[in-house]
Amino acid sequence: MEFSECFAVWNKLTPGQQQTLHSSVSLRTAQKGEIIHNGNLTCTGLLLVKTGQLRAYYLSDEGREITLYRLFEMDLCLFSAFCIMNSIQFDVVIQAEKETQYWLIPPFVYKGIMEESAPLANYTNEVMAARFSDVMWLMEQVMWKSFDKRLAAFLLEEAALEGTNVLKLTHEAIGNHMGNPREVVTRMLRYFQSEGLIKLSRGTVEILDEKGLRLLQKN
Numbered sequence: 001m002e003f004s005e006c007f008a009v010w011n012k013l014t015p016g017q018q019q020t021l022h023s024s025v026s027l028r029t030a031q032k033g034e035i036i037h038n039g040n041l042t043c044t045g046l047l048l049v050k051t052g053q054l055r056a057y058y059l060s061d062e063g064r065e066i067t068l069y070r071l072f073e074m075d076l077c078l079f080s081a082f083c084i085m086n087s088i089q090f091d092v093v094i095q096a097e098k099e100t101q102y103w104l105i106p107p108f109v110y111k112g113i114m115e116e117s118a119p120l121a122n123y124t125n126e127v128m129a130a131r132f133s134d135v136m137w138l139m140e141q142v143m144w145k146s147f148d149k150r151l152a153a154f155l156l157e158e159a160a161l162e163g164t165n166v167l168k169l170t171h172e173a174i175g176n177h178m179g180n181p182r183e184v185v186t187r188m189l190r191y192f193q194s195e196g197l198i199k200l201s202r203g204t205v206e207i208l209d210e211k212g213l214r215l216l217q218k219n
Contacts, residue, residue: 003027003103006048006074012119024109030054030096036080037094043083044094045104049075052100053161056092057176066142066179068092069134076127081107147180151188152217154178155198155207165207174205 003025004010010018027050030036037044039059047054054071056079071077071094078085079092084107114120141150154177158167175185189205192198197213199206207213 001050003048006050006103008074008076009117009119009123013113013117017113017117017120020109021105021113024106025103028102028104030100030102032096032098034096035093036096036102037077037092039091039093043107044080045107046081046110047071047077047094048103048105049073049077050101050103052102053097054100054102055095055097055177057095058091059093064179064181065176066138067177068138069131070097078124078127078131081105081110083107084111142179147178147184148188148191149217149219150178151185151192152197152213155205156210156213156217159207159210165210167205167207168203169205170203 003022004018007021013021025048030052036047036054049071051073054075054077056068056071056077057065058068059065077094080094082091114124141153151174154174155167158169159165171185171189172182174189175182178185189198189200192213193200195212197207197209197216199208
């Protein structure tokens with residue numbers, strides 16, 4: 001798959017804009033666990049995912065993590081290019097959850113084309129709105145939904161992403177995704193196990209009762 005096939009508004013750009021963009025992007029590979037963008041320490045550029053899976057998370061001053069959203073094939077990450085967004089400082093870390101190929105778009109090349117192209121400006125605003133919607137949804141979940149429901153939803157989402165009910169996840173990794181201490185995660189997982197919903201083993205969570213988790217998530 002080529003860059004032009006993955007970039008949503010490619011056909012709405014002029015030939016000159018297409019040439020400028022195509023000649024400036026570089027295809028890169030990140031290994032699982034690799035940090036691609038480290039908050040506001042650097043203005044990395046925009047990331048367009050070709051294959052794989054990226055995680056965007058917030059890291060608190062105390063070292064706590066919480067996953068804000070994920071990026072999949074053909075998704076564009078704007079917050080790794082904070083330097084082109086004068087009024088927005090969104091301090092996120094971008095990490096590869098799987099081996100990932102992505103195109104890196106230099107921030108000021110993108111900004112220059114965006115200032116000329118209404119379709120690209122509109123697309124950028126749509127992506128920005130979608131990401132903020134993701135973050136607002138997360139805030140709503142954290143503030144108003146009990147942890148057992150959030151954990152049930154997380155396990156079901158992971159199973160859907162991985163295509164298996166046997167999840168290779170440590171309690172610490174789950175806590176990092178959800179913004180909760182490992183001890184809290186462990187207690188709730190053990191409760192789920194006592195209810196027959198899951199089975200725990202070292203570094204693994206196996207879903208035994210998917211229907212039960214879905215009922216818990218909804219109630």
